[in-house]
Amino acid sequence: MTQAPARPAADRRRHDREIVALAVPAFGALVAEPLFVLADSAIVGHLGTAQLAGLGVASALLTTAVSVFVFLAYATTAAVARRVGAGDLQAAIRQGMDGVWLALLLGAAVIVAVLPTAPALVDLFGASHTAAPYATTYLRISALGIPAMLVVLAATGVLRGLQDTRTPLYVAVGGFVANAVLNVGLVYGAGLGIAGSAWGTVIAQCAMAAVYLVVVVRGARRHGASLRPDAAGIRACAQAGxxxxxxxxxxxxxxxxxxxxxxxxxxxxxxxxxxxxxxxxxxxxxxxxxxxxxxxxxxxxxxxxxxxxxxxxxxxxxxxxxxxxxxxxxxxxxxxxxxxxxxxxxxxxxxxxxxxxxxxxxxxxxxxxxxxxxxxxxxxxxxxxxxxxxxxxxxxxxxxxxxxxxxxxxxxxxxxxxxxxxxxxxxxxxxxxxxxxxxxxxxxx
Known part of the structure; x- marks a missing residue:
């Protein structure tokens, strides 16, 4: 009788520890993401008002494009976590790889769509005639990093499903630091202006995606999961999203x-x-x-x-x-x-x-x-x-x-x-x- 209330209390403490262990690093990673835009704005802002206005328009377009595909993280997290709970880590990693392949395919499609239509998209968002050239330049270069951004979303979902939110935090912080350093060096050191800011962000995003892929590939090899694209798995991942x-x-x-x-x-x-x-x-x-x-x-x-x-x-x-x-x-x-x-x-x-x-x-x-x-x-x-x-x-x-x-x-x-x-x-x-x-x-x- 005396031990009956202890189990619910113990369960609550266990749940609390797990929630905190996952939520705190996740919060840090979420906060780090918008810092990319803030860093770009702070650096480009010193180039002039037209450049900053162009960055604002291009960033709004890019943020909208990426937020549309946030399901890559959400759907992958749920699917991978289920397989982890079932004790099948090989299938969990395989599910995650399907999400990564889908991210690459979607990213390639976005590049094909954005590059030729960048001026029209910028005009649609109401950029002034002085800001539009800068917005178009930034958008076209940054679009090249969209596949990497989507891979980051999918791979983040894989790690969250594996109950790991610390690695996404470390990658997000590292990406923010690299982005800031590259932007300063390319914008001012190399004299590339707003194009330098875009290239710095693309390089940082590609580096983040590479780190995630290394982590996921190591997990796949450790558990014997295939790395090859599976059409049925990719299709199922897309349908779930x-x-x-x-x-x-x-x-x-x-x-x-x-x-x-x-x-x-x-x-x-x-x-x-x-x-x-x-x-x-x-x-x-x-x-x-x-x-x-x-x-x-x-x-x-x-x-x-x-x-x-x-x-x-x-x-x-x-x-x-x-x-x-x-x-x-x-x-x-x-x-x-x-x-x-x-x-x-x-x-x-x-x-x-x-x-x-x-x-x-x-x-x-x-x-x-x-x-x-x-x-x-x-x-x-x-x-x-x-x-x-x-x-x-x-x-x-x-x-x-x-x-x-x-x-x-x-x-x-x-x-x-x-x-x-x-x-x-x-x-x-x-x-x-x-x-x-x-x-x-x-x-x-």
Missing amino acids: VPLLVRTLSLRAILMIATAVAARLGDADIAAHQIILSLWSLLAFALDAIAIAGQAIIGRFLGAGDTAGARDVCRRMVQWGAVVGVVLGLLVVVSRPAFLPLFTSDATVKHTALPALLLVALSQPVCGIVYVLDGVLMGAGDGPYLAGAMILTLAVFTPAALLVPVFGGGLTALWAAMALMMTVRMLTLWIRTRSGRWLVTGATR
């Missing part, structure tokens, strides 16, 4: 609609919106790190056929998401007097941003639960449901956002619509996890 692609595109559509509505509200509103959106994205990194841990752990439990363990860790991770969300919300409230002046000295912009900032703070516990449950269902390979739920969320958010300019409320009303969007996501994800239909066991789903 389609629902997650739909989910990602729906989420991107929500963010684009929000920005478009903010732009219609006026200059102060769009400026304040960009500040709030930047903060929202930063907070998302912390919450996404827990979701990544969820993908890896849930996939492993289901691969091992342990539905009770999957339920337990899901419950514990929801608690983590809610608590971290509360902490982040409090940090936003406490830091708001210092945060807004970092971005603007315009009193109107600060006044416009403050109510929206408080809404972001209040919604963080909901965001924490959303990210965790999203990661749990990704780890379970429940992509079709995630796609449908996100389409439903988009259908609810779109009219709510588009009615803001009609009925008023300004940026505060727009971010209330964003909070509504996260609430709808939470409800759809909570209903699914409560149903238990995601608890499909086995090495494959």
Whole structure:
């Protein structure tokens, strides 16, 4: 009798240690990724306003292109983790190699599409006539690194599925340092200007991909997994990624609609919106790190056929998401007097941003639960449901956002619509996890 409560407590401590061990390095790797753009901006910014504007347009295009293929990491993590749970490391590595081959094929297709259409894409994003040549130059050179960027996504998914988030952290930090050094040397030392920045980033990305490939190839040889492309495996990997692609595109559509509505509200509103959106994205990194841990752990439990363990860790991770969300919300409230002046000295912009900032703070516990449950269902390979739920969320958010300019409320009303969007996501994800239909066991789903 005295030992009965000890096991749940021991399980919670074990889950906590595993969540922290996976989430903390994952957070570091996530934060390191946007530092590439920041480093490029800081270096190119000293070349001139036109060059910096060109970099901004090209970076937006590249970020959009890569974010569309983030399913390479998510789907690979879940698939590899399932096979790890089933005790078949050879099949886990083989699954990961299918993801890497798919990344290379998609990257090659993107190069073929981007190189001839770069000027039109730059023009579509509204680059000025002075910034457009720089944007085109940067985009065409950087496109050559897209296969490497996609390989990094797929290989990161492999390692996460193998319950290793430390190696992606080390590679991300090393890539950031190499990118900064190469950019300075090529932009100023070699006098290549914005082209030097693009080449520096491409070289750093290729080096990161090479490191990942060395790690994955060593694992394949150690466990006797084939390195050759397998058409059936690549096709299965692509099919598993389609629902997650739909989910990602729906989420991107929500963010684009929000920005478009903010732009219609006026200059102060769009400026304040960009500040709030930047903060929202930063907070998302912390919450996404827990979701990544969820993908890896849930996939492993289901691969091992342990539905009770999957339920337990899901419950514990929801608690983590809610608590971290509360902490982040409090940090936003406490830091708001210092945060807004970092971005603007315009009193109107600060006044416009403050109510929206408080809404972001209040919604963080909901965001924490959303990210965790999203990661749990990704780890379970429940992509079709995630796609449908996100389409439903988009259908609810779109009219709510588009009615803001009609009925008023300004940026505060727009971010209330964003909070509504996260609430709808939470409800759809909570209903699914409560149903238990995601608890499909086995090495494959």
